[in-house]
Amino acid sequence: MSNYSVAPMRPGEGTLTYALVRTLAPEIGPDIWADFVGQTLECGGIFMLHGPDGGIFGLASYRPEGGAHSGGSLLVEAFLTIEVGRAAKGRELLLRAIDEVAAELGCREVIQLIGCAPGGRSRADWMRNHVSLSSASGLAFNRGKDCSCGSLPPLSAAEMYPAP
Numbered sequence: 001m002s003n004y005s006v007a008p009m010r011p012g013e014g015t016l017t018y019a020l021v022r023t024l025a026p027e028i029g030p031d032i033w034a035d036f037v038g039q040t041l042e043c044g045g046i047f048m049l050h051g052p053d054g055g056i057f058g059l060a061s062y063r064p065e066g067g068a069h070s071g072g073s074l075l076v077e078a079f080l081t082i083e084v085g086r087a088a089k090g091r092e093l094l095l096r097a098i099d100e101v102a103a104e105l106g107c108r109e110v111i112q113l114i115g116c117a118p119g120g121r122s123r124a125d126w127m128r129n130h131v132s133l134s135s136a137s138g139l140a141f142n143r144g145k146d147c148s149c150g151s152l153p154p155l156s157a158a159e160m161y162p163a164p
Contacts, residue, residue, distance in 0.1 A: 004051060004089055006094060008045055009059075010042065020082065036061075036078075047060045047099070051128075053145060058082065058090050059094075060079045061078040064107060071108045074105065
């Protein structure tokens, strides 16, 4: 039995996940993350993976493309987990939540956006840590295991660890 649980992010909870995102992509400043969260919650959603103590151990963002309930795709832009051990129970829970949303919306496929290798990748390939932040003007940032095309400048220590 997993000690993890998955819950949808509510408005105002974006800051809870910023430290997790920063571990994979320190170039993403708090303002960039806050903008991404706001845009994502308007047109899709973000699931948070909670550990037994309530801490955040993962997240998955999603948005439908091609119209809800019309057989379009569910796009996953951020998929991150931090788990100790090989069982990957948290990843399984996040993936199940994404699959349930895709079924609810009538999406025919789930695609993780990866700027270096877009398109349909096998499920085993995309169940890994990756962040793809996009904006109305197009792709803004990518970072992950198979990706070296990060396009944001490095942050200073003050930007990476803003004062509360």
